[in-house]
Amino acid sequence: MTDQHEDPKFEQWLKNVADSYHAPRTTPRDEMWAKIQHARRHKHIIELRPWMGWAVAAAAVLVLGIGIGRWTANQSDDGSRVATNGSTPSAVPGSTPVTREIDSLAGVAYRIAATQYLSRTEAFLTSFRTDANRSANTARLARQARGLLATTRLMLDSPAANDPRLRSLLEDLELVLMQIALLNPLEDGHDRDLINQGMNQSNVLPKLRSAIPAGPVSARTQGAL
Amino acid sequence: MDESQLIARVRSGDSAAERALYDAHVDRVYRLAFRLAGDDALAQDFTQETFIRAFDRLGSFRGDAAFSTWLHTITTTVVLNGLRKVKRFRQREADIDDAHEIGTVHRQAEPDLKVRLKQAIDALPEGYRTVFLMHDVEGYTHEEIGAALGVETGTSKAQLSRARAKLRVALADFAGEWTI
DSSP states (O other), X not given: OTTTTOOHHXXXXXXXXXXXXXXXXSOOHHHHHHHHHHHHHHHHHHHTOHHHHHHHHHHHHHHHHHHHHHHXXXXXXXXXXXXXXXXXXXXXXXXXXXXXXXXXXXXXXXXXXXXXXXXXXXXXXXXXXXXXXXXXXXXXXXXXXXXXXXXXXXXXXXXXXXXXXXXXXXXXXXXXXXXXXXXXXXXXXXXXHHHHHHHHHHTHHHHHHHHXXXXXXXXXXXXXX | OOXXXXXXXXXXXXXXXXXXXXXXXXXXXXXXXXXXXXXXHHHHHHHHHHHHHHHHTGGGOOSSSOHHHHHHHHHHHHHHHHHHHHHHHHHHHHHHHHHHTTTOOOOOOOOOHHHHHHHHHHTXXXXXXXXXXXXXXXXXXXXXHHHHHTOOHHHHHHHHHHHHHHHHHHTGGGHHHHHO
């Protein structure tokens, strides 16, 4: 049924004229390769960022502390029982809570990463809105947006995005950051207005702020722990 | 060196092999991304993301199909998902523009073929447009398109036929150019 309108002359003509549609320029091989290499290295660096290392270490210490605390608490409980029952404890209690806490270690680290990232993005978007009329800052803002965009995409691929609300927020942020990253320093007045209007319509900033725990960044990070 | 050997070297961490694999495929990936996105920055972004994902997930490539087929599946996924997000954003902008333009009367200038062609292709449903650009403009076979988009070959053929039919109607004013 779909062949009834086939016309070889039209198809040939269409192929010829359609070649001008979105005609690509020469592939910028080296430029893209450099960015791919940078992004892959950046991804690795993010996974090993000092503050993430600190967060994981702090979480590990906390987990260990909880584990030791529970183990010693159970030990003393058992000790009292020994005194009352007159029997010897046969197994080391506390192993189950420790396992549980270790299992949640990765989740804690990702929550910390998400909090830090959301705080930086909130600061950036707030700055973007207040700088909206200063075209001199466009290149800097676009550069910062590209950096945050890379982090956003990493967050989207991380377990942090398993939370549907956080995932939806990250997707909105990805869109906004992509638009800012593509801003042209010479012709940005109208585009900036559109981005701001889009942010207003989608309530990105209020959603972002409500997703961040109250208090300064360091306190938020500690709060997550 | 054939491609399977190159892929094995990439898997073993050979950065020169990574670059060779990239060089072998980047033109086609970038061209397709550009045709679909119509914007150099977006096309570059999509191409980079395609290769980053491909290198990260190369371990899951089993070699049942050609590497190019696997890579183009990633390309179309990255590009189409990316364009949907941009479209959603632009739709918000368009809604704002429409709200501002209520009561304004526009005179439509007589467009030339290039403009009308662009409008007609842009107006195609996403599936038709993708198949049309991949087949008629970039020269992919229906088998390649079917594998990349996860559809049957017959579906690809049917969508191409429908895309051409829609374009024929949209470009009817230029019928004299193909009937001579």
